[in-house]
Amino acid sequence: MRCLSIEQIYLYLEKELSPAEDRKIHKHLAACPKCKKAVEERRLLLQAAESLPLWKTPPDFAQQVMARIFPERVSPLAWLGAAASGFASMILAIVIFALVTGQSLSSLLFNIYHTGLEFLKNLSPLLVKILKVASLLVKILQQLGELLIKGLTLLTTIISPQVQIILILVAIVFIASSIYGIRRKLFIGEKA
Amino acid sequence: MIEDKNLVEKALQGEKKAFEMIIQKYQQPLLNYIGRMVGERELALDFTQEVFIKTYSSLHSYKPQFKFSTWLFRIASNFIIDYWRKKKIDAFSIDHQKNMDKDLPPIQVPANEESIVNKFETVQLREKIERALERIPGSLREVFVWRHINELSYEEIAEIKGLPTGTVKNRVFQAKELIRILLEETP
Numbered sequence: 001m002r003c004l005s006i007e008q009i010y011l012y013l014e015k016e017l018s019p020a021e022d023r024k025i026h027k028h029l030a031a032c033p034k035c036k037k038a039v040e041e042r043r044l045l046l047q048a049a050e051s052l053p054l055w056k057t058p059p060d061f062a063q064q065v066m067a068r069i070f071p072e073r074v075s076p077l078a079w080l081g082a083a084a085s086g087f088a089s090m091i092l093a094i095v096i097f098a099l100v101t102g103q104s105l106s107s108l109l110f111n112i113y114h115t116g117l118e119f120l121k122n123l124s125p126l127l128v129k130i131l132k133v134a135s136l137l138v139k140i141l142q143q144l145g146e147l148l149i150k151g152l153t154l155l156t157t158i159i160s161p162q163v164q165i166i167l168i169l170v171a172i173v174f175i176a177s178s179i180y181g182i183r184r185k186l187f188i189g190e191k192a
Numbered sequence: 193m194i195e196d197k198n199l200v201e202k203a204l205q206g207e208k209k210a211f212e213m214i215i216q217k218y219q220q221p222l223l224n225y226i227g228r229m230v231g232e233r234e235l236a237l238d239f240t241q242e243v244f245i246k247t248y249s250s251l252h253s254y255k256p257q258f259k260f261s262t263w264l265f266r267i268a269s270n271f272i273i274d275y276w277r278k279k280k281i282d283a284f285s286i287d288h289q290k291n292m293d294k295d296l297p298p299i300q301v302p303a304n305e306e307s308i309v310n311k312f313e314t315v316q317l318r319e320k321i322e323r324a325l326e327r328i329p330g331s332l333r334e335v336f337v338w339r340h341i342n343e344l345s346y347e348e349i350a351e352i353k354g355l356p357t358g359t360v361k362n363r364v365f366q367a368k369e370l371i372r373i374l375l376e377e378t379p
Contacts, residue, residue, distance in 0.1 A: 006299045007365050016346070016361070038301040044309040045372060048317045049340045054220065055227040055236065062215040065244045070208060 001028045004035045009042050196260035204251055211251075215244055218264055221342050225265065228337045229272045231326060239275070243268045262351045265344075269334065269352060276330070299369070308375045317375075324374035328367055335360055336367035 001024055004012070011017050012025050029036045058064075094112070098105045156164065194213070202210035222243060227236035247267050254263055312320055325333055338344045338352070346364070350357040 003300055006301060006369060007362075009301070010365050010368060011361070034303070035301060037307075038305060041305070041307055041309055042368075042372075045317075045321075045368070045375075046340065048309070048314060049321050049336075049368075049371070050343075052318055052322060052341060054341075055223045055233065057219045057223050057237070057240070061219050061237070061240075062212050065215050065241050066208065066212050068241060069211070069245055069248050 001025075003032060004028065004038070006038070006042075009035075009039050010046075013039065013043055013046055197256045200251060200254055200256070200260060203248070211248060214247075214260075218261065219244075221261075222264065222268055224341050225334075225337050226268060226272065228325060228341065229330065229334065230275075239268075239271065243271050246271065258351065259348065261344075262348050265338065265342075265352045272330075272334075306376055308372060311375075320375055320378055321371060324371045324378075327374055328370045332363055332367035332370060335363045336371075339364045 004025060008017075008025065012022065015022075017025070029039060094108060095105070097103075098108050101108075155167070159167070194210075196214070196217075199210045199214050203214065219240065223236055223240045226239045226243070227233065230236050230239060243264075247264055250267070254260065309317065325336065328336070335349055335353075338349045339346070344352075346357050346360050349355075349360045349364075353360065
């Protein structure tokens, strides 16, 4: 028998050969020190590869995956319970505050009610204004965007690419100089 | 021990515990495969979770004539391929080059082959193998990990990748020899 190929060595080591081939190799190895050394070398290499340290999962790994697959839904009853306990703690805090400060409970409740109402009165017009401005801004930006797209589409159909490049460059210069002018004006304003 | 097919059936019927048992059975092998493919523990743990979630959501498409483990590893393998494609990392090269699978003439043992195992201590040798494993192409690394770390048979690997067993054997062989060559080059 000829000397073993490296592939044959691996298949022999992994017992992937037929019994007849296996016997032949076994016989050859008894007579060939070079192949015997090569087999031994690869046997040890495979042993080292097969005993590489294993990566371990954390102990709660399966639970973590299950929690992602089946996220726990909070029942309406649990929500009600949470709201009730929140309300009860608030009442308790008010009673304790009344006891500590010596204020009567009715006047304390009246003060809380009054302050809360004032706060809401001040806050609500501000919120309404913010919402109005935001919706107006969104509308303007939307219309501007549409106009810009329409304009650009029209331009690309009528004007040649060379002119388009020149126009884009002019626009960039114009925008840059405008920004510079605004910044300069603001700076002068600050100085003054 | 309940068979995988029964566990899948029970999970499909809504038994959460059955799928949890599948996770417990395969978390370690899957992490060892994914870990060796991405190299980072946290990322590997995250990907292992994602693969289980993907597996659960496509459980209805599992065909019982195939082994569950090979189906699971196929999902994991596709997940890794997608990840590397999105990251545009060429070094992974999981798309095995066609010419690499060609039948090459048998390589004979060189006359004066350097001994690798005598060069390093066992612990050191394991570390060197890990480092070499990171450097070989993904398509070879993948089959090497399945064969020698996950201890899958060549037939199982062939089923996962949808390749002939001979091609898989050839790739595993190439992976081992490449690791050996890299170890030879290591000072």
